[in-house]
Amino acid sequence: MDFESMAVFRNSPVPVTVSEVREAANRLGICPRRSLGQHFLTDRNILAIIISAARLTRKDRVLEIGAGMGALTAALLEKAGRVVALEKDARLADFLAESFSRHRRLELRRADATELDYAALFGSGITKVVSNLPYSVASFLLAEMAQAPNAPALMAVTVQLEVAERLAAHPGTKAYGKLSVWMQMDYDVELVWRVSPTCFWPAPEVESAVVRLERRPDELSEAERDAARRLATAAFQHRRKQIGAIFAKTEWIGPERGTRLCEAAGIQPHARPEEIDRGGWLRLGRALAGAGGGAGRC
Numbered sequence: 001m002d003f004e005s006m007a008v009f010r011n012s013p014v015p016v017t018v019s020e021v022r023e024a025a026n027r028l029g030i031c032p033r034r035s036l037g038q039h040f041l042t043d044r045n046i047l048a049i050i051i052s053a054a055r056l057t058r059k060d061r062v063l064e065i066g067a068g069m070g071a072l073t074a075a076l077l078e079k080a081g082r083v084v085a086l087e088k089d090a091r092l093a094d095f096l097a098e099s100f101s102r103h104r105r106l107e108l109r110r111a112d113a114t115e116l117d118y119a120a121l122f123g124s125g126i127t128k129v130v131s132n133l134p135y136s137v138a139s140f141l142l143a144e145m146a147q148a149p150n151a152p153a154l155m156a157v158t159v160q161l162e163v164a165e166r167l168a169a170h171p172g173t174k175a176y177g178k179l180s181v182w183m184q185m186d187y188d189v190e191l192v193w194r195v196s197p198t199c200f201w202p203a204p205e206v207e208s209a210v211v212r213l214e215r216r217p218d219e220l221s222e223a224e225r226d227a228a229r230r231l232a233t234a235a236f237q238h239r240r241k242q243i244g245a246i247f248a249k250t251e252w253i254g255p256e257r258g259t260r261l262c263e264a265a266g267i268q269p270h271a272r273p274e275e276i277d278r279g280g281w282l283r284l285g286r287a288l289a290g291a292g293g294g295a296g297r298c
Contacts, residue, residue: 014070014099018042018201024069028091032202038089040068041132041158043199046210047075053192053212054130054156056080063121063152065113065131065141070096076130077103084126086111113141118148129155135204138163139179142213146186147229155187155213164191164209171277178236181281182229185220187213220285228285231261235273243276244269261287 015024021040025032032038041047050072056062056079067073067085069092076083077100084107087093093110100106114137122145129152133141138159145151159167162175168189169175183189195208220228234250235243247258262269264287267280276284 014074016042016044016047016071021069021201024095028095030089030091033089038068039132039135039200039202039204041071041199042201043195046158046193046195046199047071049193049210050130050132050156050158051075051079053210054079054128054154056128056130060127061125063126063129063131065129066134067096067108068092068132070099072130072132073100073106077106080128080130081105083107084109084121086113086116088112113137118145119150122148122150122152126150126152127154128152129157131155132158135160135163135206139166142167143179143182146183146213151186151215153215156192156210157213158195158208158210160204161194161207161209164211167191167211167213171275173274176274177239178232181232181236181278183213184278185225185228185281186216186218188216189213219282221289224282224285224289226285227288228281231284231288232273232281235276239273242270242272243267246273257291260291264290 015021021042032040056076058081060080061082062076062080062084064073064076064083064085067087073083073085073096082105085096086109087096088111090110093108096108100108129145138157142155142157145155165175166177166179167183168191169177169180190212191209192212193210195210197203197205197207234253235246238246244258244262247253247261248255253261259269261284265280265283267276267284
């Protein structure tokens with residue numbers, strides 16, 4: 001995609017380059033705060049990659065978390081039908097309100113993304129999430145959004161490379177863990193592009209990556225999904241131990257139920273959590289829920 005062809009960047013005061021972002025930060029009296037994950041994306045090519053990964057149309061209602069100074073917001077408005085942009089920092093929220101005062105397809109909210117009611121938000125018609133997520137809470141936010149009713153059909157997000165690798169990890173790899181299982185249960189995950197720290201101001205200490213998550217067709221009931229998540233959470237606390245032994249020593253499962261679960265799911269008791277693929281976790285969730293031991297009462 002030709003990023004320079006986006007008319008919004010010729011007509012909007014939104015800062016994009018390092019010099020523009022630094023000047024705007026000085027003018028607003030903002031010293032980027034690590035606790036808020038304030039690393040502003042300043043590379044037009046990476047912005048173009050994020051937009052391309054999101055596969056936007058005018059039918060899309062998009063959620064952006066951590067709008068910052070609005071570089072991604074502006075690109076989203078060029079492609080999507082409507083954008084709901086969240087920003088926690090009051091000064092940045094005011095800056096965004098002024099910068100985009102004429103954009104009627106933009107809804108700005110000053111809000112903490114970790115405290116949102118995602119069920120209500122997604123129930124309002126959000127179809128996609130496109131964001132440069134705050135590093136410190138990216139895993140939490142993705143898990144919260146994936147679990148919510150009416151979860152988005154697609155999420156295109158920038159996260160730490162380590163988180164991206166965990167999201168996309170295959171069984172048997174070091175990165176494969178609870179987050180991998182939870183997200184891959186409902187989403188196909190693709191690591192789209194690695195992003196250098198130099199693409200941000202201020203530069204983070206780690207590499208980042210653009211990740212696309214596309215919703216799979218539902219294969220589990222809500223009870224089965226909750227059961228699978230709970231089993232994965234218990235199992236990956238002891239990722240190198242055998243699954244049979246983990247279940248046997250888990251208070252709410254126990255030896256007998258653990259054996260029955262493995263048998264019903266076709267999982268060898270000597271398998272380790274990191275060796276069990278997506279299909280295995282789905283079968284375990286079905287087995288637990290079918291035995292009357294859903295996530296709420298085991």
